[in-house]
Amino acid sequence: MTVLSDPRTPRPGRPAAASHVRWLGFGAAVDSLGTGLSTVVVLLYFVRIVGFDVVSVTVAMSVGAVLGLLTPIPVGRLADRVGLVGVYVGALCLRGVGFLGYALVDDYAWFFGITVLLMGLETTTSSLQQSLVAGLLDEAGRVRAMSLISAVRNAAIGAGTLLGGLALATDSRLVDASLLAVNGLSFFVFAAVVARLGRRLDDEGKRTPDPGSADPGSVDEGSAEPGSVDAVSAEPGSAGPAGTTNAPPVLRNLRFLALVGANGLLFLHDSVLNELLPLWMVTAIGLSPVVMSVLLVVNTALSVGLQVLFGRMNGLVSRTRELLWASVVLLVVFCALCVAVGRMPTGPAVAVCALAVVLLTIAENIHSVVSWEVSFAWAPEARRSEYMAAFSMGYGLQRVVGPVFLIGVVLARGDLGWLVLGAVFALAGSGFGALSRRAKVSNSPA
Structure with a gap:
């Protein structure tokens, strides 16, 4: 994949980019x-x-969860129109x-209103953060930054x-x-950090040339393997190269x-x-809740280490x-191990459950990397926040439907x-791989 950028734009490892990541x-x-x-x-x-x-x-939380599925796209579109940082x-x-x-609240009506507001906003800020990372860093540094930020978040949430x-x-x-x-005050601290970074984002945006004016000859048309997730192709209705303004609204991009x-x-x-494993380990396998808790701690610690x-x-x-395929294979093997555990005595079952949790942890962290990169690749600059917000809806939808299915x-x-479940992971991975092959759109004539 080729990055069209001004040599003056900060690159990963340079002081400005490192400073952005530290502040985030x-x-x-x-x-x-x-x-x-x-x-x-x-x-x-x-x-x-x-x-x-x-x-x-x-009830209040359920209404808020439904609103949380509906708010990201309108908020993302607003950010594209009036300014991401604001x-x-x-x-x-x-x-x-x-x-x-x-x-302060002790009245249910106020509690209901605040809960709906908070849960409606909660699903928007993660995609806005990703848009900010995309604006501050170049292509090579974005996923690395998201991994480090995710590691910091997991460690801090665990401590909190x-x-x-x-x-x-x-x-x-x-x-x-x-x-x-x-917790309320912590959001104001983070808002101050975002505002500070926003000033740098504006300065760097003024230094970066319009990608539409770049020399077409600078595009490396053969840099992606045919059939790979990173492959380049052009077709009507695709997201379009970063910087173009002809990308369709996200709801029209089937x-x-x-x-x-x-x-x-x-x-x-x-x-x-978060929902299935604790119940399954205790009720179906008969493990002690203490063992289950230890395995979940292993997941958190390993996740932080992998993200770093x-x-x-x-x-x-x-x-x-x-x-992508490493993640899918690990998820399928995880499901196979869970089938095997039901036929084992307690001692071996604990060991295999531990192995299954490790594989699941590796798979989920690898998938996060793939998800970040593909979402960055799909999002056209003119509609970046809108597309990032829509991409996050897949996670939000599974949070509503997933527990019921599982x-x-x-x-x-x-x-x-x-x-x-293993078949669902395999089919979803195949579909994701096939669809994301066209995530990048060439700047060269079709």
């Missing part, structure tokens, strides 16, 4: 620490201390106000969750409300929407980890096809359910 990492750490603090508090705080019933709280800062500040409101759990033991309204307020759906199916690994590793590796974006089909059907 700092902001993400503060933000995620606050998120970890509040995640374990919210439900118990409003049910046990404020006194709302569980059903009412769940919209991103505004969304972060609104989330901060929402959590400060959580710390631990501290939040300790705070819950005090059974104090003041302590719990303070944690919610701290190939891209199909890619979003395939990516969402691959992201079922997230619901497998990926963040320091060069050339990941040139091996997207191989990474618990109602995979857990309920035992071995057959795991085989069905």
